[in-house]
Amino acid sequence: MVQTFNGLQLGVMLFLMAAGLTLVLGIMDFVNLAHGSLLMVGAYVASTITGWTGSFLLGLAAALPAAFLAGVLLEVAVLRHFYDRGHLEQVLATFGLILFFNEAVRLIWGPAALFFDPPSALRGQVEILPGAPYPAFRLAIIVVGLAVALALYLVIARTRVGMRIRAGASNRDIAQALGLDIGRLFAVVFGAGAALAGLAGVILGPITNVEPGMGDPVLILAFVVIIIGGIGSVRGAFAAALLVGLVDTLGRAFLPILLRLVLNPSNADAAGPALASMLIYLLMAAILFFRPHGLFPARTG
Amino acid sequence: MRRGTGFGIAIAGVLAATATAVALPAAAQEKLKIGFITTLSGPQGVIGKHMKDSLDLAMEHLGGKVGGLETEVVIGDDQQKPDVGLDVANKMLKSDRVQFVTGVIWSNVLMAIVGPVTRETFLLSSNAGPSPLAGKECHENFFAVSWQNDQTPEAMGKYMSEAGVSDVYAIAPNYQAGKDMLTGFKRTFKGKVVEEMYVKLGQQDYQTELTQVRAANPKAVFVFLPGGMGINFLKQYEQAGLRQQFPLYNVYTTDGTTLPAVKEAALGVRSTQTWVATLANPVNRRYVEDFRKKFNYIPSFYGAQTYDTFMLLDAALKKAGGKISDKKAIREALRTVEAPNTRGSLKFNTNHFPIQNFYLQEVVQDTEGNFTLQVKGVVFSAHGDAYAKDCKMAP
Numbered sequence: 001m002v003q004t005f006n007g008l009q010l011g012v013m014l015f016l017m018a019a020g021l022t023l024v025l026g027i028m029d030f031v032n033l034a035h036g037s038l039l040m041v042g043a044y045v046a047s048t049i050t051g052w053t054g055s056f057l058l059g060l061a062a063a064l065p066a067a068f069l070a071g072v073l074l075e076v077a078v079l080r081h082f083y084d085r086g087h088l089e090q091v092l093a094t095f096g097l098i099l100f101f102n103e104a105v106r107l108i109w110g111p112a113a114l115f116f117d118p119p120s121a122l123r124g125q126v127e128i129l130p131g132a133p134y135p136a137f138r139l140a141i142i143v144v145g146l147a148v149a150l151a152l153y154l155v156i157a158r159t160r161v162g163m164r165i166r167a168g169a170s171n172r173d174i175a176q177a178l179g180l181d182i183g184r185l186f187a188v189v190f191g192a193g194a195a196l197a198g199l200a201g202v203i204l205g206p207i208t209n210v211e212p213g214m215g216d217p218v219l220i221l222a223f224v225v226i227i228i229g230g231i232g233s234v235r236g237a238f239a240a241a242l243l244v245g246l247v248d249t250l251g252r253a254f255l256p257i258l259l260r261l262v263l264n265p266s267n268a269d270a271a272g273p274a275l276a277s278m279l280i281y282l283l284m285a286a287i288l289f290f291r292p293h294g295l296f297p298a299r300t301g
Numbered sequence: 302m303r304r305g306t307g308f309g310i311a312i313a314g315v316l317a318a319t320a321t322a323v324a325l326p327a328a329a330q331e332k333l334k335i336g337f338i339t340t341l342s343g344p345q346g347v348i349g350k351h352m353k354d355s356l357d358l359a360m361e362h363l364g365g366k367v368g369g370l371e372t373e374v375v376i377g378d379d380q381q382k383p384d385v386g387l388d389v390a391n392k393m394l395k396s397d398r399v400q401f402v403t404g405v406i407w408s409n410v411l412m413a414i415v416g417p418v419t420r421e422t423f424l425l426s427s428n429a430g431p432s433p434l435a436g437k438e439c440h441e442n443f444f445a446v447s448w449q450n451d452q453t454p455e456a457m458g459k460y461m462s463e464a465g466v467s468d469v470y471a472i473a474p475n476y477q478a479g480k481d482m483l484t485g486f487k488r489t490f491k492g493k494v495v496e497e498m499y500v501k502l503g504q505q506d507y508q509t510e511l512t513q514v515r516a517a518n519p520k521a522v523f524v525f526l527p528g529g530m531g532i533n534f535l536k537q538y539e540q541a542g543l544r545q546q547f548p549l550y551n552v553y554t555t556d557g558t559t560l561p562a563v564k565e566a567a568l569g570v571r572s573t574q575t576w577v578a579t580l581a582n583p584v585n586r587r588y589v590e591d592f593r594k595k596f597n598y599i600p601s602f603y604g605a606q607t608y609d610t611f612m613l614l615d616a617a618l619k620k621a622g623g624k625i626s627d628k629k630a631i632r633e634a635l636r637t638v639e640a641p642n643t644r645g646s647l648k649f650n651t652n653h654f655p656i657q658n659f660y661l662q663e664v665v666q667d668t669e670g671n672f673t674l675q676v677k678g679v680v681f682s683a684h685g686d687a688y689a690k691d692c693k694m695a696p
Contacts (some may be wrong), residue, residue, distance in 0.1 A: 002512045010506070102342075111346040113532055115562040118540070125542045132515075135540045138508065207540070208505040208533045209562060211344045217505065252509045256498075273475045273499040 002132050003253045004246065009138050011245025012145020016200035017222035018229070018237040019152060020193020026232020027168040028186050031087050033094035034074065035197055035222070036215025037101035042067040042198025043205040043214060044105060047116040056119035056206075063202045064195050071194020075187055083186075102212045113209035141203050148196070149238050156234055165189060169232035221248075224280055228287050230294030239295055244280050251279040331625050333370040335614070336393035338386060338404040338414070341378040344503070344529040347558050348406055348603050349378070352427065354596045355604035358588070359611035361595075367611060368618020370625070375399055381406075381503075383413035390414040394421055400625050403610050405429050406603065408450060408478035409502075419443050423631070427610040428603060430654060432481045436688030439652045442628075444635055446610045446647075448575050449654045449686035450478050451485025453552045456573035456659035456680040457523065458490035461550055468493040470519040470547075472510060474530065475499035482525040482552060488687060495519050500526075507534050511541045524551045531559045539566035555664050557601025560672040567664045567672065575655075576605045576644045577662045577676045584612075585643040599673050605643040616640035646683070652692035656685040 021035050045066040050059030078097065082090050117123070118137040125133035156162035164185055167175040176182050201215065208214065225244050229236030256272030263271065287295065337356060341349040353376065366372055375397045379386035386405070393399045394417065402424045405411045408431040415434060418424040419442040430449040434440070461469065471486065471494050473479035483497055495517050498510055514522060522543075526534045531554035538544055544566075551572045560567060578589050578599055588608055592600045617634035621627060636649050648656045659681040662674040 002515075003509060006508045006512055009508070106346070111341075111350055113344065113347065113529055113562050115532070115536070115564070123540075133542055135508075135542070137540065207508075207537065209344075209529060209536070211529060212346070213343055214505075217503070249509050252500075253513055269497060269499065273501070277501050 001129060002134060003249055005128065005134060005138070005142070006253075007246035007249035008242065009142050009145075009245070010249055011242035012142055012149070013200060013204065014218070014221055014225050014245055015145060015149060015238050015241035016196050016203075017218055018225040018241050019148075019234055020190075020196045021219075021222050022226040022229065022232055022234060022237045023165065023169065023189050024193055025226060027165065027172065027182075027189060028083060029172070030079065030083060031090045031094065032079065033091060033219065034097035034101065035193070036219035037098055038067050038071055038074075038194045038197040039201040039204070039215035039218060040101060040105060040210075040212070041070045042201030043210045044109060044114070044201075045198075046202040047114045047205055047210045048109075050116045051114075056117075059116070060199075060202050063198050067198020067201070068191045068195040071197075072187060072191045074194075075190040079190075080186075098213075098216065106212045111212065113211040115209060116205055118206040137206060144199075144203065148199070152234055161188070221280070224284050226294075228284055228294055230297040233294070233296040236294055236296030244283070247283050248276075248280050251276040255279070331370055331623065333367055333372045333401075333618070333625060334375060334397060334399040335367065335372065336375050336377060336390070336397065336399035336402040336404075338377045338379050338389055338393075338402065338410070340381045340406055341376075342380050345381050345406070345527075348528050348601075351558055351601045351604040352404065352406070352607045355588075355592065355600060355607040356611065358592055358595060359608045362587075362591070363611065363615055367615045368621075368623055370618065370623055377404075379405075379407070379410050381410070383407075383409045386410035387413045387417070390418055394418065401425060401614060403427055403614070404607070407476075408481070409476050412477060415440070415443060423628075423635070425610050425614065425635075427607045429478065430481075431477045432484070432688055433477075435652050435654045435686050436691035437693075439688075439692035439694055441632060441653075441694050444613075444649065444653045445655065446613055447606045447655070448657070449688065450481030451488065451688075452681075452684060452686050453573050453575065453659060454482045454486035454523075454525065455489045455687075456661075456684070457550055457552055458486045458488065460571075460573065460661055460680050461521065461523070462489065462491040466492055466521045466548075466550075468495050468519050469521045469523050469550075470494075470496050470498070470514050470517050471523045472498045472500060472507075472534075473525040474502040474504070476502045479525060485687075486523060486552075492520075500530075502530075504530060505533050507537050508541070511537060511543060514543060514547065515541075519547060521548045521550060524549065524554055526551070527553045527556075528558060531555070532562045535559070535563045535567050535570075555674070556603075557599050557673070558603065560664065560674075561598070564672050568666065570664045571677070572662055572674075573659050573680055574602055574662055574674070575657050575659055576602045577660055577674050578605075579674070579676055580643070580645060580660075582643070582645040584641045585645070588643050599671060609640070609642050609644065609647070612642065613638070613640040648683075650685045650689045651694065652686070652689040653694075654686050654689065656683050658682045659684055 024032050042063040046059035046063035049062040082093050122137040122140050126136045128134045225240045229240030255276045259268035259272045339349040339352045377389035402418045405426050406428045408429040411429040419440045424443045426445045428447050430445040435449045473482050549570050555567045555570050555572050616638045620634040620638045621630040650656050661677040661680050663677050665675045
């Protein structure tokens with residue numbers, strides 16, 4: 001039961017990353033490997049400001065615009081020139097950006113990991129079930145993540161901007177032919193995606209350490225999420241993020257125990273952890289086998 | 302990734318100035334090239350920094366000359382990846398033509414490079430000590446200046462048994478060293494290991510495992526989570542409120558690379574180690590004092606072992622008469638020489654792994670406010686590893 005909460009927490013965390021990524025890939029047809037670097041920027045800015053002021057909220061307030069700005073700058077300065085090129089070149093360019101960001105962070109902040117605490121109000125534990133205390137900060141992550149998901153849903157389903165985003169995601173050329181300013185839409189979407197990644201960085205910071213390259217492992221999971229969910233679909237990203245979060249967590253927790261029932265203990269101990277870390281990729285392969293375009297494909301035709 | 306040009310020039314200058322004074326013709330001087338593999342990039346880069354700073358200090362203490370020879374050190378970054386480590390080692394052997402390869406933090410990187418390196422020359426590990434190389438696959442050209450992986454957790458297992466801990470939940474990463482550590486721990490721990498949880502190497506979030514710990518309700522928790530993994534784990538252990546409930550014991554998790562980030566969350570946690578900054582032997586006192594003066598932080602065991610590696614190399618080369626080409630004499634000298642050592646005592650076993658003391662240490666806050674480790678006692682004195690008997694080394 002508590003593991004379900006853990007899965008949920010990992011899921012919403014992944015959703016924050018995947019939401020921006022899926023829109024960028026869906027609308028702009030652009031593979032942005034540097035998305036994890038924006039998470040890192042958010043975490044580093046939050047950690048620095050929190051360190052200076054002693055206030056987590058100020059850190060958060062500074063990190064979101066910083067990540068947004070970094071995203072927009074990145075889009076205007078570099079990525080914009082790669083929209084018309086092939087995916088391979090986009091991957092190469094954004095991979096280069098990862099190296100650039102990691103080294104830049106190392107130059108500014110040094111190679112050692114930084115450390116910042118969650119706000120004091122969220123430092124304790126909350127008893128979610130009798131005898132099962134749960135860290136308050138992780139509970140807050142779940143709440144924030146679900147709130148962001150709801151807000152995104154409302155924006156995309158109910159507002160004019162959302163309508164344009166949906167139009168852009170489902171068929172870019174026709175949306176453009178109908179007079180949609182795709183260039184401006186791109187910048188807004190990219191900035192918003194960056195801010196969400198920054199938010200992910202801020203809430204990841206107090207849990208894990210803030211260090212160069214911290215966004216890269218999350219990025220890989222986020223790609224799995226958007227592929228399972230269907231590229232360009234925020235709804236799909238949400239469902240897939242929760243699915244991946246739960247499968248990964250429950251797999252790590254219970255697969256070794258389950259394997260012990262069918263294999264002898266030493267084989268089970270060897271196979272369990274290996275299989276558990278493969279589980280989400282197996283899930284991805286299985287889903288793609290039955291639904292090649294993911295759970296909720298956004299694009300038509 | 303290569304430093305040494307500056308060094309080379311400086312040393313050349315010193316040589317030119319002193320050559321006539323010592324009346325040693327420069328042509329008779331052999332040039333020594335030492336490869337040093339560590340991890341400088343990525344989350345574990347901080348360990349590489351500790352090692353590189355110690356290497357600089359060792360070279361300074363040796364006056365820029367290892368074994369009295371003009372020395373160039375080639376530094377390589379393995380990025381904590383075995384394949385990258387292998388490329389780095391091959392480049393050192395083929396194009397830099399180094400005569401010694403040293404360093405190496407990770408057991409999986411060491412296992413990848415040990416074959417190609419020992420076929421051509423000497424490999425001196427400054428950290429990793431995987432079990433296969435201590436037993437059946439031991440090699441006359443391989444020396445572990447650090448320890449054998451199993452040994453330090455063996456000391457922890459012994460201490461915890463004596464402290465009356467009856468059952469324990471164990472966590473380690475799923476790779477060679479992680480397996481060695483739990484094997485060593487189980488060899489001496491008399492109580493019950495309720496669960497051996499293997500996590501992914503480099504894992505960041507341990508909430509899943511911590512929930513399992515709480516459900517298993519053990520008397521204590523034992524972990525081996527080096528570097529950044531340890532920082533994350535210790536922080537999350539505190540956040541989950543497990544510290545008061547389940548006492549934490551570890552090897553290679555609370556150390557000089559992790560404590561500056563973890564701070565109070567690790568206060569009072571106990572571990573075992575072959576070296577502690579507060580050991581009072583003269584070599585160690587000089588090393589720690591000069592290190593803190595030069596780099597302004599407290600060194601870690603990674604650094605001390607690097608320092609010891611270069612002191613050993615220096616002493617062995619001098620004993621062998623400074624002839625790099627005489628592999629047999631150098632091997633014999635490495636085996637038997639008494640080199641200055643930050644750990645006080647260190648002798649090689651028949652498998653070229655050390656026989657040495659293991660100390661119990663505890664995280665304390667010193668008078669300047671630093672979080673650091675203090676010796677609490679000796680768990681093993683002159684302790685050898687369990688694999689030496691399987692090593693049939695060609696004489």
